[in-house]
Amino acid sequence: MxxxxxxxxxxxxxxxxxxxxxxxxxxxxxxxxxxxxxxxxxxxxxxxxxxxxxxxxxxxxxxxxxxxxxxxxxxxxxxxxxxxxxxxxxxxxxxxxxxxxxxxxxxxxxxxxxxxxxxxxxxxxxxxxxxxxxxxxxxxxxxxxxxxxxxxxxxxxxxxxxxxxxxxxxxxxxxxxxxxxxxxxxxxxxxxxxxxxxxxxxxxxxxxxxxxxxxxxxxxxxxxxxxxxxxxxxxxxxxxxSAPWTPGPVPTLPHARMRSRGGTPIPSRSVEKSTPRVAVAGGAAFTFSYAEHTELLAAAGAEVVAFDPLRDEELPEGTAGLVIGGGFPEVYASELSANEGLRKSVAELALSGAPVAAECAGLLYLCRELDGLPMCGVLDASARMSGRLTLGYRDAVAVSDSALAAAGTRLRGHEFHRTVVEPGAGAAPAWGMRAPQRRVEGFVERGVHASYLHTHWAAEPGVARRFVERCRTS
CATH class of the missing domain: 3.40.50.300 (P-loop containing nucleotide triphosphate hydrolases)
Structure with missing residues (x-):
């Protein structure tokens, strides 16, 4: 074929x-x-x-x-x-x-x-x-x-x-x-x-x-x-x-080599400003991600490096941007909290203004605490487990300019969690939801975009390009 x-x-x-x-x-x-x-x-x-x-x-x-x-x-x-x-x-x-x-x-x-x-x-x-x-x-x-x-x-x-x-x-x-x-x-x-x-x-x-x-x-x-x-x-x-979808041409880089993580080819070379290194959280606590996101980041010119917040004590050297997807941080809250070195590394990167994209589990990890245990403290918010399931598709519009999207950008997403973050939105919210009820949600602070909403970047490839460009210029 x-x-x-x-x-x-x-x-x-x-x-x-x-x-x-x-x-x-x-x-x-x-x-x-x-x-x-x-x-x-x-x-x-x-x-x-x-x-x-x-x-x-x-x-x-x-x-x-x-x-x-x-x-x-x-x-x-x-x-x-x-x-x-x-x-x-x-x-x-x-x-x-x-x-x-x-x-x-x-x-x-x-x-x-x-x-x-x-x-x-x-x-x-x-x-x-x-x-x-x-x-x-x-x-x-x-x-x-x-x-x-x-x-x-x-x-x-x-x-x-x-x-x-x-x-x-x-x-x-x-x-x-x-x-x-x-x-x-x-x-x-x-x-x-x-x-x-x-x-x-x-x-x-x-x-x-x-x-x-x-x-x-x-x-x-x-x-x-x-x-x-x-x-x-x-x-x-x-x-x-029908023709196959493509994330765009992966840049041909001097001395480039291709690594494979989970079947997805990722370009790698020595870190340069034109090739920002984007760290992507993985491991048992952060298993929710779409393969196309990594491919889109690579096609936009990033070097994508995986790390495990349960094991790695600091972000990969030279990290210019950070992506933390969904998963089960509530199951691993004790281990995540105990890894003080990485929590400090994440906080320092976020405070520097570097682009950080966090979805659901990533949002919880960036909070001050999760079920009473210290997390990264990037956001002045606390998270806890709840008996209530929040589940469903969402129509959303970006409320604030961020590393992911310009204000007014419309995307469709999905929520799936049994946790609550208080407050649910910052002074500059990430998204405005139109259904099932009108509300604002999430946080945009410095280079951070943190929200419960899971999105699929293939629907709007400009998200990955914008993120990588912010990594180059931040």
Whole structure:
């Protein structure tokens, strides 16, 4: 497959509802196909950061998101092709139920919309644990709801016995949809969860490796892989002759070398003013990031260097800008607080006026304290865990000029947290939200832009270019 080829074989793994087993089946299928020697491109519908980590473990490639709300429907195909460069097949894991999308926005951001944009056949994963013949009515309803969504097969999950399997197969046969797999209950494939979903790969180490291997073995044993590959190959070309998305040309630098972090090539050379070094937080506490952000920073001329706030005692030498994404700082608050050297290094960089972009977990880390434990103290605000989940897509406008955006810039984002920051906004707020309620949120101070809002920079590449330019001139 060439980079411009839009006929990459592809499948969308969907379900009637959350909790049906999409992640287990999608990750297991990725692992099983990779085990057969195929280069598998992993994708996830929606703003989820955790599932792509398991996808990457299964395939050895960067897990990528396809979000029609954050990036717009027009970028779904190009971003898909960008991730699928050089691959034999692509597997796309859906989000929630097949037809569930952004609240009040019809099909926008639903798995069904993404499947239609990609012209990809859908495999429906059905939790059959509490039904037999009724499964036929459920499958029939999903098949007939939207004729533009092609459901090419069903995988029956959590099947109790051989007799249960016979009853289920007889029922689905009446609908005329092939059963492409039958999976029994298996505790070894379960992934532990906590307050924001599954526990990320970075926190589980060898346990995550074992779980993904078990998922692959289960899918390989219980599913018709040849039929699934055949269905994927029947997808045909994407509409409109879509071309792969590109972050822009990576500068050709004297004495440049390419390093790879998580499958993403990053240019590196000795630090110069024209090539500012941007430090990006990683490790177990900061696992939420989109691969395209790093690629956009590199394409804008930055040298991107990863660091781990749990282990590194100071920022990388020569850091000119800092990006701290989302994750679980509340789980690691004690360790983050104990790393006084790095907290001081971050505070000094921020006080110098250098550009700092912090999203959600990054916002908490920059606060004075988190659950009573000292953090970086860059912002005169405190953070604490809350019993209330804040979740949903947001339409936002930049309220203040910052290192990320000029005032008036409109972006779409996503909130997902169980913490509260007090106050919720500084004297110069980062964003004004229009829905679900009008409010201002976040902080713009010196070069710092800190907010709960997760954004996808592919929707507005000028964000990365502006940030890197500020790193050059600050």
């Amino acid at each position: 060439t980079s411009a080829d839009s006929g990459v074989p592809r499948l969308v793994i969907a379900a009637p509802s959350s909790g049906s087993g999409k992640t287990t089946v999608a990750t297991g299928l990725m692992a099983a196909l990779t085990g057969r020697g195929l280069a598998v491109s992993p994708h996830k519908v929606g703003p989820d950061y955790i599932d792509p980590g398991y996808h990457a473990l299964a395939t050895g490639r960067t897990g990528r998101n396809l979000d029609a709300y954050l990036c717009g429907p027009e970028l779904v195909g190009p971003l898909f092709l960008h991730g699928a460069r050089g691959c034999d097949i692509a597997v796309v894991e859906g989000v929630m139920g097949l037809y569930d999308g952004a609240a009040g926005e019809g099909e926008l951001a639903s798995t069904a919309q993404v499947a239609k944009l990609l012209r990809a056949p859908v495999v429906l994963v059905v939790d059959a644990s509490s039904q037999s013949r009724s499964v036929a009515a459920l499958v029939h309803g999903f098949v007939s709801w939207d004729p533009e969504v092609r459901i090419g097969g069903v995988i029956l999950n959590k099947v109790a016995s051989d007799r249960h399997e016979v009853l289920l197969r007889e029922a689905v046969d009446c609908v005329g949809v092939p059963v492409l797999g039958v999976l029994r209950r298996a505790a070894r494939v379960d992934v532990p969860s906590r307050h924001l979903g599954l526990v990320p790969v970075a926190e589980r180490g060898s346990d995550a490796v074992d779980a993904v291997a078990a998922m692959g073995a289960q899918v390989a044993a219980g599913c018709d892989l040849e039929a699934l590959v055949g269905l994927a190959r029947a997808a045909g070309p994407l509409p409109g002759g």
